[in-house]
Amino acid sequence: MLLEVKDIHVHYGKIEAIKGISVEVNEGEIVTLIGANGAGKTTTLKTISGLRPLTSGSVIFDGKDISKMPGHKRVEAGLGQAPEGRGIFPGMTVHDNLLMGAYARSGDVSAELTQAYELFPRLAERRTQFAGTMSGGEQQMLAIGRALMAKPKVLLLDEPSMGLAPLLVKQIFEIIEEINRRGTTVLLVEQNAQQALQLAHRAYVLETGSIVKSADASALLDDPAVRAAYLGGDLGEPSPNGQH
Numbered sequence: 001m002l003l004e005v006k007d008i009h010v011h012y013g014k015i016e017a018i019k020g021i022s023v024e025v026n027e028g029e030i031v032t033l034i035g036a037n038g039a040g041k042t043t044t045l046k047t048i049s050g051l052r053p054l055t056s057g058s059v060i061f062d063g064k065d066i067s068k069m070p071g072h073k074r075v076e077a078g079l080g081q082a083p084e085g086r087g088i089f090p091g092m093t094v095h096d097n098l099l100m101g102a103y104a105r106s107g108d109v110s111a112e113l114t115q116a117y118e119l120f121p122r123l124a125e126r127r128t129q130f131a132g133t134m135s136g137g138e139q140q141m142l143a144i145g146r147a148l149m150a151k152p153k154v155l156l157l158d159e160p161s162m163g164l165a166p167l168l169v170k171q172i173f174e175i176i177e178e179i180n181r182r183g184t185t186v187l188l189v190e191q192n193a194q195q196a197l198q199l200a201h202r203a204y205v206l207e208t209g210s211i212v213k214s215a216d217a218s219a220l221l222d223d224p225a226v227r228a229a230y231l232g233g234d235l236g237e238p239s240p241n242g243q244h
């Protein structure tokens, strides 16, 4: 197993936001955490990436307990992060933003740059543009491209579909699938449960800081309770055979 979150509890002051969550991510998988606003998806991801301390439990990555490791060390260890709200550097060009993503690496990064521009041709067209002047979708692409510059073993994605038009969401999800096909394991936090479940291999459903369900993503797509709560009730067709 590449990433294992074991019974983590996380507090904001006295409020327990995460009440004993365990998540497993195997090499090569796309795993998604879905759930309503405030369920604790972002907090779980931030705890994995080192942006929130845990009260108890542990995070094991690549065989090592990283629960107390600072965030930047986790990036160096291979946990790539594209945070919610993008987190790009608005006053820097697209190209420089991508280079910043490789800050922890020494040596030649031209192969990663080529890959980022190949995955996101839009970024290649805009390489000299200031990142802050780009559209939301382009900034999301840049955040993912920048995370890939560090050659992560696992890519942590926090709501990549947030605020994007449906066509752009589709594009971003296709690129995430391609990134996974090229060998990167993905842990995806999403409110867009339908799209996330179609993309992922396995999924966990969060409610008020706990996991209430975990299963193959295709099984959850067909689960009446999940459909009623997260997929807008009856969406007509059940999932096609094999989501990939």
Ligand SMILES: Nc1ncnc2c1ncn2[C@@H]1O[C@H](COP(=O)(O)OP(=O)(O)OP(=O)(O)O)[C@@H](O)[C@H]1O
Binding pocket: 012, 015, 017, 035, 036, 037, 038, 039, 040, 041, 042, 043, 044, 191
């Ligand atoms: N900085 C904070 N201070 C206090 N409470 C917080 C803070 N951030 C999150 N919380 C609380 O922790 C709980 C989990 O929030 P979290 O953002 O992880 O949920 P989420 O599932 O990612 O929701 P969203 O989709 O809205 O981001 C919520 O009850 C939220 O109000």
